Amino acid sequence: MDLDARRVLLVEDDRRLSELLVRLLTVESYDVLPVFDGQAGLHHGLTGRWDALVIDRTLPAMEGVDLVRRLRSRGITTPIMLLTARGTTEDRVEGLDAGAEDYVVKPFDSDELLARLRALLRRHADTSTMIDLGGRRLDVATRRVLSPDAEPVELSAQECALLRVIAANPGRVRTREELHRRVFQNADSPNAVDTYVYYLRRKLGHGMIRTVRGLGYRLGPS
Amino acid sequence: MDLDARRVLLVEDDRRLSELLVRLLTVESYDVLPVFDGQAGLHHGLTGRWDALVIDRTLPAMEGVDLVRRLRSRGITTPIMLLTARGTTEDRVEGLDAGAEDYVVKPFDSDELLARLRALLRRHADTSTMIDLGGRRLDVATRRVLSPDAEPVELSAQECALLRVIAANPGRVRTREELHRRVFQNADSPNAVDTYVYYLRRKLGHGMIRTVRGLGYRLGPS
C-alpha cells in the first residue's frame, strides 16, 4: 500500500455505503480503514494516526456527533467530515458544536465529497502550520503573530505570505528575486519586497528580519 | 408543582391516550401540559420552555410531522418524540427528516417509552445549549445572548445559526464560503453572510465578530 497515501478512517455502519466509499476513496489513492460502529471509531480514532476522519451521523452504539465530541475532548485535532441524512440548518450547525469541520448531506455526489475531502486536507495542511519565528510564532490560519508576552499582531495577506517564505528556513538568506517571484507574482516594481519588509518591521520590530546587503533577507538575530 | 421537574409538552388528540400518558409521566415526576391539536402544540411549542415534546403523528388541523417541521424551522431545538400507529420504514424516515429525535410505534410499552424519553433528555443535556462568546454567552435554546451587565439580546434563527458556527471554535477563522454553505443553504447571493454579520454586529457591537480580510470571520478580540 502506498506509503505516501492520505490515511482516512471511515466510520459507517451501512455496509453498502461503506463499501462504496472505500472503493471511491481507494481509487483516489487514499488509504482507507472502514469500521462499522462508534466504539471502533473511537478506538481507532484515538490510537491511529489519520489525515482525516469520515463519520456517519447515525451509528449504532454511539451517535456520530457524540463520537466527534469525544474525540475532540481527548485532544484529537484531525479534520472530521460528517455524513448525514438530515439536512436542516439546525442539523448542519449542530455538527459544528461538536467540532466537525465539514458536513455532507446524503445522498451526496461522489465528486463533491471528494472535492470537500481534498479541500479539508489542503486547508488543514495549509493552516495547521505554526511557523516558529524564534520566540514568537506565525499562525498562518488566522494570519497573526503570537507573542507570549504581548497582544497578537495581525498581518495582511501579503505580509503573511512574505514572512512565511522568509521564516520557512530560519537563517537561510532569501534573495529579493526569489521573494518577488514567490510573493509578488504580478507586481512590476521590484521595490514591493522592500516595502513589505518595511511593513513587517514596523509591526514586529526591527530585530526580526535582517538585511544581508547585496543578497537579500533572512530571519532572526544570530 | 415541582420546580425542578422536566417540563414535557404532550400533543395528543386521543383523550384516553393523552390521559394515560399524563398519568404515566406525572408519576415519574415530569411536569406535563397536554394539548389536543397541532395549533395549540405549535403555539405552546414556540412560546413555552420545554425539556421535551411528545407529539402524536396523526392530529386534527395539522399533521404531527408538519408540526415538527414548523417548530424546527422556527429554530426550536427541543428534543421531540413522535408517536405513531404506523411503523413502516418510510414513516420513520419521514419523521426523522422533519427533525424528530425519536420515534415510538403504538401500541408501545410504558417502560420503553419512559426509557426512550430519559435517553432523549440525557442526550440533549449532554449537548450543552450554552456557547461561550468570551464574556457573553449564547443560549441556543432560547436564541439569546446573555450578558452579565446588560439586557439579553434576542436573535433571529439565522443570526443565531451564524453566530453558532462562528463561535463553535473560538479563534478559528471561518470562510465566507463555509458559512454560506452551512447557514444559508438556500441563498443565491453570497452577500447574505455579510448582511447577517452586519445584523449581529448591530445587535452585539463591533468587537464580537472580527473580519480577517480575504479569509473570513472569527470570534473575539484576542
Added chain:
DNA sequence: ACCGAATCTCAGAGCAACCTCAGAGAGCGG
C-alpha cells in the same frame, strides 16, 4: 571623507473586499 549603489521610508492612487442599508417577498398572527 566621499561617492555610487543598495536599501529604507512613506505618501498616495487604484482597486477589490467589505460594510451598510433600503426594500421586496414569504410566512405567520391578528
Added chain:
DNA sequence: CCGCTCTCTGAGGTTGCTCTGAGATTCGGT
C-alpha cells in the same frame, strides 16, 4: 386582509490592502 417579523437581494459607499515611485538614508569601497 393587514401588519408584523424574518430572510435574502442588490446597489452604492467605505475601508483597507497592494503596489508604485520618489526622496531620504545607510553602507561599503576607495
